[in-house]
Amino acid sequence: MKPINISQDIVSLSDFKNKASRMLHEVKSSHRPLVITQNGKAAAVLISPSDFDLLTEQARFVDAVQRGLTDVQNGRVISDEDLDKEL
Template sequence: MQPINLKEDVQSLSEFRSGVSSYIRQVTETKRPLLITQHGKGVAILTDVEEFKNLKRRLELLEDLYKAETQINEGRGISHKDARAMVMKSIKD
């Protein structure tokens, strides 16, 4: 995901309401998220759908890696040799 450009990618809620389609176009073209503020505080982020999907996939991968690392640290992992044998057996069956 592209970083937010503080000069271009921060809009108040009232400004956002008045130009929704132009902000959607901006987010789609730049691939940068738009920070929407209310009373000077960030309240929402508008992002491109593909960028959101990529971010979600990356988060899911990190969660899977964390889960796997925890399982290994708890002694619940299996060796590469055993994993390979299991895969080869399932292919033959």
Template sequence: MMNTKFSEDIVPIGDLKINPGKIIRQVQEAHRPVLLTNRGRGVAVLQALSDFESDAEERRFMKGVLKGMVDLEEGREVSLDDAKKHLNIK
């Protein structure tokens, strides 16, 4: 899990306008998202694309695991042999 550094990770949107390269390098190197603020209120989150993709993949995986657990609890299961046949795996 990422640890937020409030002194670095909360940035007024004006700072992004002044020096976007610095903020982008920060999120890429620190692997922590930056909260952009406007007049003291959070308005957006800036995150490195690789971190965003990794987080999205992890969420999809965890949703699949949870769905599988619910299916098992509700009796929706098949044998390994039936699954292999359905997926054409030998």
């Protein structure tokens, strides 16, 4: 996902409603998120499906690493020899 371009990637909800099709195409092709505001405050962030998949995969990876580190800290590990026996 590319970084946000402040001058182009923050739009009001009314602008989004009026130009939704074009903006959806732009998000998909540019891989830049679109911040949608409501009453002058950020209300939503729109990203492409492929960028969502990437973020989801990265989050799952980070979670798996964190769980592994927690297992090591809590002594929930097995030796290489025991692993070889199990396999």
